Amino acid sequence: AARERWKLLGRALKQRATNGKVEAVSVRRFESFGLLKTRKAREDDTIPTEREGANKEDAKWFQYSCDLVPNFKMDIRQLGGSFTYEALIGFNNTGNVCIWPSEEVLTYYCLKNKEIFRNQRVCELGGGMTCLAGVAVAIASAAEEVVLTDGNEKSVENVEQIVQRNSAQFGDTRVACQVLKWDEQDRVDRLTGVYDHVICADCLFFDQYRQPLVDCIFRILKPNGVATIFAPRRNQTLEDFCRRAEPFFRVATVENYEEVVWALHLKLQTEDRDRYNPDIHYPVMLSLTKQ
Template sequence: MESPTYSDTTMNKRTLDEKKSKHRWKILKNAILQKQCTESDPVNLVSIRRFSTFGLFSTNQLPGKSAQGGHRWEEYTCPHHSQINVNIRHLSNSFSAGELIGFNNTGNVCLWPSEEVLAFHCMKNAELFKNQRLCELGGGMTCLAGIAVAVCSDAAEVLLTDGNQTSVQNVKEVLAENSSKFGHTSVAARELKWNQRQTFEDLNGHFDHVISADCLFFDQFRRDLVDTIDVLLKAKGVATIFAPQRGKTLDDFCEFARLRFTVEVDHKYDQLVWQKHQEMLIQGKELYDENIHYPVMITLTR
């Protein structure tokens, strides 16, 4: 039998990447069609959601806080950080087309591993945010990382943002539920679309830190994300981004970012996350794809 040629290997990889991309969009399609992403759903069985967490947080559903529309509340705690204990409202998997069209919002469908790892990273490094102003970009339905900063640090201000109004409204509900846990930190949420700079000029040079998770996927917004970070950060501000490699998407973002920032890329940023990653490569290879599941850490400084 002949060995596969380079072109065959390249074509097979391209086909696999296309299938994974289609599976991600099927999750959104199911949401628009008001289908539930259950274990029996064939889309779920083959989609990237077959791996959904590194197990850094523990969750406990709060049935007594059920809301209209099938939304559910869950208590989030972390075995490694006793200070975090927050209630998060997860929206149902059913959305109208109007709730998803206009500005992509995969974060309204589910919580992705990059947000989980970013939140964990922020808790471990809470001292960095003392008396600082922080903004989370593209935080989806939970903005879990930004909320972790608000609870675990003595930040002066935390602003949680997303480009989708449904997501922002959900985050406001979460903030109201957890308001007693923020201490003296000023915490708010607002809609912020990276391609509409005129709508956030009031935030020019306002933040010491910008954080973001898994927001590099879409070609049309990658350069806008760099522009937005550039607008929001102070002269000596720092942006911390977690995202999977996902083909060339991370590299393309870094290429844009290097035009304005010093860019550092770190694959082994936390021993516990790295250990879990290595375990999944061995034990969970049927579910886990490093290219789309393992968050890489990107740091932007001026």
Template sequence: MKESDRHWLALRQAICKRRDRKISTLPEFFQLFPATAVTEKAVDGGRWKEYTIPVHGKSPSVLIRENCELHVALQDLVCHRVNKGVDNTGNIKLWSSEQVLLYLILSNRVCQSISSTRALNVCELGSGMTGLASFGLLAHAPVSFGTFWITDGNEKALENVQRCFDRNIQRLNCDTDVHVRQLLWNHAESSLDTSEKGVFDLIIASDCLFFDGFHADLAQLIRILLRPGTGRCMLLQPKRGRTMDSFVAIAEQIGLSVSVQSNYDPFISKLDTEYTEKHNDTYKPDIHYPILIEISLMQERNA
């Protein structure tokens, strides 16, 4: 099988019904946080799980409602072509890059390292239907948060995120101003107030580079939202052929400072080595190993 086809096989598995036994089952990698089912039976195509997030001696847990439908209609998967540029990949599953992103931010004390005397403003782009990285950060609360946006373009995904927020509000135990918000990347300039631009200290996103048609809008949105001087954006996703490189080129063209790192955490690198040795027939770094992209505004823009 071609390397470029393996990622789309994972998507195809979600489309095809279980009775299609010709499609092999792909193992899941980088499942970093233990999860236990809260409900035995699915309700309305979803099942609640409790994720425990043990990092730096703290082990808070959050409740996440995940999709457990047997299949996703093909027209729903490619709905970005006709639905205002909004894709449906975030409603298919909890992609492993989200877990790695949350682990990386917490274990490396990213929030604490950002230079800021104020409460940290955070925005997750493309949260999908779970927003696990956001809820994990809010549960751990490594610093004081000010405004915290959990965003996606897909209304169905946001409905589920809101359900997760409502279910977790007592667990989060914080005074953060949390907004579950629809944010269409191709309409961001006109939909955002002036007071909402250039105010985010940390922007996070995982597996948001599936479709290269979104790359220019995503890069511009990051440029609009990021705080000049100290703002930091972290994107995490597998390389997937030229997909990631395409986004990096666009981001640099519009004046963003971009750093790409593959060896960003010893534990994640160790897992990569183990997967390569034990699962060399199914584990392919190009489609499984998350690469870190860090973005900031060019210094000349901060003068």
């Protein structure tokens, strides 16, 4: 799903890029709600992990923190400040250029509500190159287990490096990474009824993936398990996902789920209308409870 996101943007960018490079800031008009603090890792922090290969010079480590959780920090591996169109949609670099607003908000929400994950088995679906929210849950929540997944092998390789880098902070929480494609029935079947909680950000936009995502979530959740999903409405794609989910889940759609995010949303609509489009930038919260 992350790769398809970049393909969509890449097709538009290819017609506009004249020098073969596009600065990351130009990819999206609106980039962040500013909920997380980010800084480049200090030089003495940038110890290469065992799995980093020949292209490690193209990646940068950043440290994320959040005022909600004192002393919380996590190191996340991302690409540098610019990239070619080919890198934008390339298999090696998918999802590793920047953090999307829905991922940012999901991470913030999970940190604010970290107690709901205590002693839970948690799975992040479609986490891309960072699995930002899942890593945050693994560090902050005292979950029993957190499994970080994406359908792209290179994404999962990058997440494995992030897990290795942050492993000292996981405490008793078991953390694992794996490739998981929602429509690969055999692999999904092995996880039937395993998880108490599924988290997911901005994975609803392509028609061919919505039904497999519904089926995957239903399969891997325990009875009465919950999926927390953040995604923009984006041309009725969220509504279509909800219609597909309703036969299997109790579905709750929440617009105003957190006061800080809501206040920023209202402010952006009046003060930054040229860049901020709620239909594609404001993450709506979906809560799916398995029936």
